[in-house]
Amino acid sequence: MNYQARREAxxxxxxxxxxAILYSGIEVHVSADEYEHFHGNRNFFYLTGLRxxxxxxxxxxxxxxxxxxxxxxxxxxxxxxxxxRKVTIEEAKEISGIEDVQFLASLNSTVDRMMEREDVExxxxxxxxxxxxxxxxxxxxxxxxxxxxxxGIPMRNLFPLVAAGRMWKDEEEIALTREAIKLTKxxxxxxxxxxxxxxKEYHAQADFEYxxxxxxxxxxxxxxxxxxxxxxxxxxxxxxxxxxxxxxLLLLDLGARVGGYNSDxxxxxxxxxxxxxxxxxxYDLVLAAxxxxxxxxxxxxxxxxxxxxxxxxxxxxxxxxxxxEKEEDVSKYYMxxxxxxxxxxxxxxxxxxxxxxxxxxxxxxxxxxxxxxxxIGIRIEDDLLIxxxxxxxxxxxxxxxxxxxxxxxxxx
Numbered sequence: 001m002n003y004q005a006r007r008e009a010x011x012x013x014x015x016x017x018x019x020a021i022l023y024s025g026i027e028v029h030v031s032a033d034e035y036e037h038f039h040g041n042r043n044f045f046y047l048t049g050l051r052x053x054x055x056x057x058x059x060x061x062x063x064x065x066x067x068x069x070x071x072x073x074x075x076x077x078x079x080x081x082x083x084x085r086k087v088t089i090e091e092a093k094e095i096s097g098i099e100d101v102q103f104l105a106s107l108n109s110t111v112d113r114m115m116e117r118e119d120v121e122x123x124x125x126x127x128x129x130x131x132x133x134x135x136x137x138x139x140x141x142x143x144x145x146x147x148x149x150x151x152g153i154p155m156r157n158l159f160p161l162v163a164a165g166r167m168w169k170d171e172e173e174i175a176l177t178r179e180a181i182k183l184t185k186x187x188x189x190x191x192x193x194x195x196x197x198x199x200k201e202y203h204a205q206a207d208f209e210y211x212x213x214x215x216x217x218x219x220x221x222x223x224x225x226x227x228x229x230x231x232x233x234x235x236x237x238x239x240x241x242x243x244x245x246x247x248x249l250l251l252l253d254l255g256a257r258v259g260g261y262n263s264d265x266x267x268x269x270x271x272x273x274x275x276x277x278x279x280x281x282x283y284d285l286v287l288a289a290x291x292x293x294x295x296x297x298x299x300x301x302x303x304x305x306x307x308x309x310x311x312x313x314x315x316x317x318x319x320x321x322x323x324x325e326k327e328e329d330v331s332k333y334y335m336x337x338x339x340x341x342x343x344x345x346x347x348x349x350x351x352x353x354x355x356x357x358x359x360x361x362x363x364x365x366x367x368x369x370x371x372x373x374x375x376i377g378i379r380i381e382d383d384l385l386i387x388x389x390x391x392x393x394x395x396x397x398x399x400x401x402x403x404x405x406x407x408x409x410x411x412x
Contacts, residue, residue: 003049004097013161014061017121020158024055025138042344043162048096062118074103124158163349168360180263183256185398187211193412197246201226205240212256221255221262222346232377233370244271251377262346266381273409275402283378285317289367290380297391302355303339310338310367339363361386
């Protein structure tokens, strides 16, 4: 990855006389000696290629030429015996392409000296907040600390400057996404081989996750959703404890992470290997919407426009099935959007100013219908790469028609 080019793009957008300070984050303490698995700041990873705790990136545009400095934790041999090796200065330089790498102990004095000796007019921090109720993340905490120390320095949000670049993927990012999709395909085939009535939903989850780990994934892209029967009508069901009953469907929304990049795929399978006629009718309607979105997606469109296309297909089909009388009632059975950006985050960043799709965007295509009274929940999700003239279905090799699914499961 060309992390230097990414940093230069952010520096280009920063105002003259400004500085950006970006933290990778710290481990979150749970209880006693237990910590959450570390998930580093995604923008820090995007700009450095590093996903370790206690690191700081400074982009200094208050000097000429602009300076880039990386701070990392100094290794403690005694602690390394317990928790493993830290990244060395040499390794950090090689991965990030940053020449000026220092130990974290010098961070505060470096910032103090910068504020005293340079004409810093404003400072950027990653102050992204998903919702008001969220706990402040580490970058926001550090931003507030800085503001208390230097209340006269205006602060700006770094997030949109980085997000604008993340919306469009280069060849290396696309290749990692392809590999994540490939592992997902192989794992879903493993699920289909083993799926039968009487299994627990977590058995399907275990089959999927064993396969992706066995084949080299870092981890699942997100908590695996395995909802059978009525559970498939709950959009983010992830309890995965119920029994898969004969004649029911199993909705699987899942993905793999490779090199920091994710797949996001949904497939819906008959537990006994055969769809009922009613299940087929609903499934084929969802698949028609899925195919229509893939056909229509192209540069210049917005995700909202794609969702309207999806809703139109689903609404007409629901009227034919006798479930609704008017197209505007489609929301009774389809209540989410058909697409989101995909990348380092599964629901990847999206800057409103760049709402229109451009070549290089990777988005999902995920229509669904959730019919409680029939205990049918069906979603079919593919990952699309926006090209110069349309869209490539990156997950085209993951079988999706009822005929393909039944033929595959019949072999088992």
